[in-house]
Amino acid sequence: MINKEISVIVPVFNSGKWIERLIESVLAQNIGQETFEFILVNDKSTDNSIDILNSYQSKFPEIIKVIDKEINEGVAASRDDGLNLSEGKYIVFLDNDDYIDEDYLSTLYNTIENECLDLVISGYKLVDEQGKVVKVNQYHNTYGADYKNPCIWGSIHRSELIKRHNIHYRGRSGDDNAFVYQEFLYTDKIKYIDYIGYNWFENFTSLSRDGRPSIEKNIHDILYLLREGLKNNKTKNLRYDYFMIYSTLYYYHLLSRKATANDFSKFLKVVLLELDKLYPKWRKIPVPQDANLRNLFKTSLQIKGKMKISVVIPCYNVEKYVSRCIESVLKQNISKQDFEILAINDGSTDKTLQILRGYEEKYSHIRVINQMNKGLGETRNIGIENVESDYIAFLDSDDWIDQDYLKVLYSLAEEYSLDIVNSGFRRPKPNGEILFQSNLLDQESSFFTNGTAWGKLYRTQFLKEKQIRNRISAFGEDIIFNLDCFEAGAKFKTTEYIGYNWFINDESLTRSSRDEEKIVETCKIFYKALCETSAKINSYYIILYASATLFTANIGAKAFKELSKEMENISKERVTQKDYIKAIFTYDKGVAFKLKMGTLIYSLSTLTRITPLLGFLKISNKVKRK
Structure with missing residues (x-):
C-alpha cells in the first residue's frame, strides 16, 4: 500500500443529516485522492450514519476506512481511535457536521510541508443550516495569536510529533485543549495562517455537544x-x-x-x-x-462584583429591528459597568444571530446565547437562569427604550426597596408619530392591567428565591408571570414615567400568524392558568382578562362561540355570579376606559348567557370598519 501524506479523521455520531456533505467535500479536494486516507469513526450512532459510511467505503475502498464502535465513548475517544489507525505523515481532524473548501487540504499541507512546521492553524467560517456565513474568524501570525485557544479542527498536525510524545485526547472534557497544550509543550514550529477554508456548522445535536x-x-x-x-x-x-x-x-x-x-x-x-x-x-x-x-x-x-442590571432580549427573526433595540440600551445614561445585555437568539432563520455576534465581539458587556426555537416564555426563563445581577429588565427585540429608562427604574427600585417597578409605554408609528401612550397611576390595578413583562424592572433575587418562571407557552404568558409575582408577595410600585417604546411587529415572537384553532387553544391555556391563580387575585381582574382575551382574539364567530363557552366552563369554580355583578359596578381609576367597558359588557353578557352571540357583533363591526 502507498503511504499517504494526510490522514483525515472524523468522529461520527448521529450525523445522517450532515455526514454526506462532509464526505463529499473531502472527496472533492484538489490535492488528489491518492494523497490522503479518510478514517470515519462511527461512535455507536442510532440513526442511519453507519449505512452512509459503509456505502461510501464500498465505493472508495482505497481511501475510506470505517471504524464501527460497539459502544458510545464520545468525541475524544473516537479521535484517539482514528489516530491509532492512521498512517499519514500529517493528521487533519474534522467534525462530522462541518465541511471544507476544495483547497483546504492542499493549502494546509503545502504550508506545513514547505515550511517544515509541526502545526499549522487556520481560521474558520461559522455557517448556518442553509450554508450562509454568519461569522468569519481569521487568524494572523502575530504576537498573541498563538496564545488563542484553537479548536482541533481547522488545523494540520505532524503525525511523528504526536506519536513520539504519545499525545492523545485523554477522554477529558477539554479534549481539544489537552491535545494542543501538549503540542505547544514539545515544539515551537507552529504557524497561524490567515487562510479560511473550514466551515463550522453550529449544530445543537452534534457529537461535541451531546452530554456536555x-x-x-x-x-x-x-x-x-x-x-x-x-x-x-x-x-x-x-x-x-x-x-x-x-x-x-x-x-x-x-x-x-x-x-x-x-x-x-x-x-x-x-x-x-x-x-x-x-x-x-x-x-x-x-x-x-x-x-x-x-x-x-x-x-x-x-x-467585578455583581452587575446592577441585566437586560434580557429574546430575539427571533428581527434583523430589521434588533440593532435599534440594542443601540438604545447601549445609550443608557448609566455606566456600562453597571449593566449587561443578554441577547438570546431563539432559532432565527434570518441574519439576527449574525448581527448579535457582531455586537458581542465589539462590546464586552454583551453576551449572546444561541438556541433552537423555544418560544418567548421559555427564552425569558433561560435569561433568568443565566443572570446574577441585582435586577432584570426584559426588552422585546423590536422595541427600544429611552436613554434614562434603566436609571429611572433602578433608582425607584433602590429607593423603595422594591421587587418590581412597573412603568408605562408609548406606541410609536414607523414615522415616529405616537399612536397612544399609557397613563398609569400608582395603584394596584395598574400592575394588573399593564401585564407585560417588558416595561418593568424585576429584582433577580425575588424571582429566583420564589422560583417564578414563565410557566405557560401561550398567549398571555407574561400576565401569568406577573400574577405569580403578585401571589408570591412582590413589593411593587407603578410610576407615571414612560420610557418604553412598544413597536408592533407582525413577524415578532408574540405576533406570528396562527390559525384559529391554535388561537383558541392558546387562549384556553392562558385562561385556565389565570383561573388557577390564588384567591389573592381579585376576581375582577380575572373577568377583565377574560373580556380582553375574548374580544381581541383574531377569530371568527364560530371560534368565538366555542372559546366563550370553554372560558365560562373553566371559570365556574373561580368566578361567581356575584363577582360578575360586582364587576359591572366597579370603577377603578387605574383601569383604562376600554378595559372597563369590555369588562362591563362581558359581565352583563355572561349573566344573561348571550356571550356567544357577541361573536357575530364582533365580526359585523370588523366588516363595517373595512
Missing part, C-alpha cells in the same frame, strides 16, 4: 491540564507558559457559556487562584493583540 459535562467537572479538568502543563514544561518555554495561561482562561469562558453568572464568577475565581499559586507572575505578562483575548484577559484581571 457539568461546569464542576470542567473545572477539575481545566485545573488538571493547567497543573500538568506548567509542571511538565521542563524546557521553561515561556511562550508555552503564556499559551497555557491564556488558553486556560479562554477555555474556561468557552465551557461556561451555559453556566449561570453566579457559577461562572465563583469558578473563575477558583481558576484564577490556582493561576496565582502556580504562576504568580501571570498578571504581569504582556496582553495579546487579539481583541477577544485582550478583553478576556482584562475581565479576568479585574473580576
